[in-house]
Amino acid sequence: MTRFPESEAAYDRRRLHQWAGGRARADGVARRDLLRLLAAAGLASTAPVALSTNTATAAGTAGASGVAGEGIVKPLPPERFIVHGTNAETRFEALADTGHLTPASHFFVRNHTTTPRIDAATWRLSIWGDGLAGGARQFSLADLRSLPSVTRTAFVECAGNARNFFKTQQNQPASGTPWTTGAIGTARWRGARLSDVLRRAGLSHRAVDVMPRGLDDEYVTSNGTNYGRVRRPMPVSKALDDVLLAYEMNGEPLPLDHGYPVRVLAPSWVGISSIKWLGDIEVSSVPLYSPWNTDFYRLYGDAYPPEGSAPLTRQTLKSAFELPWNATLPAHTRHRLTGRAWSASGAITRVEVSTDGGASWRRAHLHDSSHPGSWTRWSTPWTPGKPGPVELLSRATDSTGRTQPETTVHNTQGYLFDAVVRHAVTVGA
Structure with a gap:
């Protein structure tokens, strides 16, 4: 299998050089944010002025949420969960009698907005972009199930899991959901290899980045900033390595809150890489940026450069x-x-x-x-x-x-x- 030929930091620097030379695209990223990254890399003088906003459309249904836990479908009994707004943290003590795998009834929920209700019978996955040899392709759930299946036991863990201990143990507060240790769950996932789907779609040798996007509502912050639907690119080397398009969890169809009908599973990477409610995947011949690898999911602070670390990949x-x-x-x-x-x-x-x-x-x-x-x-x-x-x-x-x-x-x-x-x-x- 293809492995990463360079460090994440080197990969990120190369992406910045390509963007500065007009060979990358920033979808939904404010120009000031990329200029900050480029300035820190010494590339700002060559940065182009305009950003392309070419996107594919995908229809999904979801309602608005603002009440704690309201956007989550499954029951959230207090002996099992701590509710943080649209998120639900598993009480770690509730796992004591669950065995090695985390039942869906105990699995944590990380939602940016609200769990959507999607009809699997009409659901289609669109694979598109200039990293394909031909035009866009669509796959139904039946199409994915017709491909060779892979079963993998793996955890999904939020990058911010245990965040609260920065404050309580180190007296250094950090922004975000105050998770303790329960923003993780391990399940047996079954699905099609992303590599098989990409090759079936006509993956080109020019492809460098793959960006899955979910069907949940657009993410709008409290100050009115609209980041669009959750999406995050990964290098094609990771996509061809061990990533699954999962349609089963612990031997059952994916539950609604955990990505039904299909989600990405990016083993060992931070949870944001395992996009739920998958709607489309862009395959690009140029590096891609989204808010989820520029503003979010980098390390910022006194110990890091002004532009932050490289985008987070592997968990810890x-x-x-x-x-x-x-x-x-x-x-x-x-x-x-x-x-x-x-x-x-x-x-x-x-x-x-x-x-x-x-x-x-x-x-x-x-x-x-x-x-x-x-x-x-x-x-x-x-x-x-x-x-x-x-x-x-x-x-x-x-x-x-x-x-x-x-x-x-x-x-x-x-x-x-x-x-x-x-x-x-x-x-x-």
Whole structure:
């Protein structure tokens, strides 16, 4: 399979050079934002003035939402979810009895607007753009199902998962939904390879970028900025590698909130890459930009250049306890502490647990055969002594040799928090 020939940063610099030379397109990106990126790269003097706004149209139905959880279709019982506006975070302790896969009833929801209602019988996927050898092609759900299917167990995780710990642990607030550890879920996905669909559509050797777009409502901010439908480009090398057009989740058709009838699954990449309610895919011979790889999903802050990092791609390394926050556990009683650890870059090889705030560590028992892009369940016994507050810590190590750090370098939008989480509990008398 094709692998990435260069780092994400080098790829991004090349894209900027191509845009400056008139060989890229910024769809829905304000000129000032690209000028900021170009200026930081020393290219602003050659930047063209006009931006092309060529787009394809796709029809979908969705209503407006503004009430917490109103735009989500499935039930959101409080023992399972924490509702954040149009989003719903899974309470991590609710996963304790679910097995390795996350049931749809427990899977977190990240919506920019409202879950749309789409008729699968009339749904069509449009593949279009100058990166195709011929004209645009359409595929029905039956067409996708007629292609060889692939089943893959993988997590989908929001780039901002654990964002709240920048504030609570590092005293460095970040903007965005205040997720703790529950903006992740692991499922068994089944679908067609994007590579098969692109080749069937007539992929040209000139293609460099692929941009899926969803059928949910246009994303309009509180100040009235309309960013259009959610869309985010990826290099054709990723599209041809391991990306699926998934139509099943855990052996059932995709639930409405999770992308029905078809969604993108980009294993190991940040969740925004796995576009839900897929409507069309542009295949381009020039690099593409959207707000979701310029304004959003880059790292900004004192530790980063003014234009921010390269667009985020691969997720990071985390672990978490399946235990309520501030739980009370009886003293002098044997408890079985459980949790999960995951990495986008390697298999989980070790999880260590501290029950004394980090003064000492011991290895937990791993319960799953680990592989990159999924998670591993772990457990360890603990018999607490004297009553009082305690901080429980877990830290994971993956097969690349990387271990969770004590702190994460701050970024203003709170992405990719990977530090050890300090989980407060009380030992009761």
